[in-house]
Amino acid sequence: GAVVSQHPSRVICKSGTSVKIECRSLDFQATTMFWYRQFPKQSLMLMATSNEGSKATYEQGVEKDKFLINHASLTLSTLTVTSAHPEDSSFYICSARGAGPYEQYFGPGTRLTVT
Amino acid sequence: AQSVTQLGSHVSVSEGALVLLRCNYSSSVPPYLFWYVQYPNQGLQLLLKYTTGATLVKGINGFEAEFKKSETSFHLTKPSAHMSDAAEYFCAEGENTGTASKLTFGTGTRLQVTL
Numbered sequence: 001g002a003v004v005s006q007h008p009s010r011v012i013c014k015s016g017t018s019v020k021i022e023c024r025s026l027d028f029q030a031t032t033m034f035w036y037r038q039f040p041k042q043s044l045m046l047m048a049t050s051n052e053g054s055k056a057t058y059e060q061g062v063e064k065d066k067f068l069i070n071h072a073s074l075t076l077s078t079l080t081v082t083s084a085h086p087e088d089s090s091f092y093i094c095s096a097r098g099a100g101p102y103e104q105y106f107g108p109g110t111r112l113t114v115t
Numbered sequence: 116a117q118s119v120t121q122l123g124s125h126v127s128v129s130e131g132a133l134v135l136l137r138c139n140y141s142s143s144v145p146p147y148l149f150w151y152v153q154y155p156n157q158g159l160q161l162l163l164k165y166t167t168g169a170t171l172v173k174g175i176n177g178f179e180a181e182f183k184k185s186e187t188s189f190h191l192t193k194p195s196a197h198m199s200d201a202a203e204y205f206c207a208e209g210e211n212t213g214t215a216s217k218l219t220f221g222t223g224t225r226l227q228v229t230l
Contacts, residue, residue: 042222
């Protein structure tokens with residue numbers, strides 16, 4: 001149980017275009033999902049907390065108009081990188097909150113390359 | 116803000132040798148502590164966690180960690196390394212911000228296992 005999927009696993013897009021990444025909890029409902037960004041050989045940096053049916057909470061320094069988060073259902077959260085630029089190239093990982101304290105189940109990640 | 120420190124960004128051990136990955140946390144209140152493993156181009160997998168109770172926590176794949184309040188440490192150990200243990204390891208601490216239960220990650224330690 002507690003499986004989280006992400007789609008796509010890899011995406012290449014051209015500078016200036018937008019790309020959407022999906023995060024799904026496959027066998028449980030997740031009222032809260034988290035979006036992280038990971039640069040090569042670095043740790044995970046929390047970008048935002050996504051709550052079903054309400055606006056996402058963004059971490060300091062993360063542009064909410066550039067990284068649009070929608071948590072429309074209890075099993076799906078999406079991250080849209082708008083007007084992507086090469087510096088947005090990164091590994092994006094989502095997680096879904098579990099029942100235990102601070103418990104999170106992580107997706108496999110999406111590697112975004114902006115050319 | 117909480118911080119998690121992982122000493123040694125890179126640790127190399129021989130197959131069969133003891134694995135010791137260090138983690139220190141900053142919280143002054145009883146912490147929730149986690150160790151995750153990340154294989155290349157994949158998400159994070161939970162190895163073990165400390166919430167309350169026994170300070171020696173056993174996890175998957177033969178790993179264990181000991182919570183030491185006096186040292187604010189939660190070091191990860193495995194008696195005998197296997198080639199398949201080569202991966203990136205992240206220590207994390209639960210952070211209660213009032214509106215969300217977030218994880219603060221250390222910078223990670225890359226474990227290399229040699230023959």
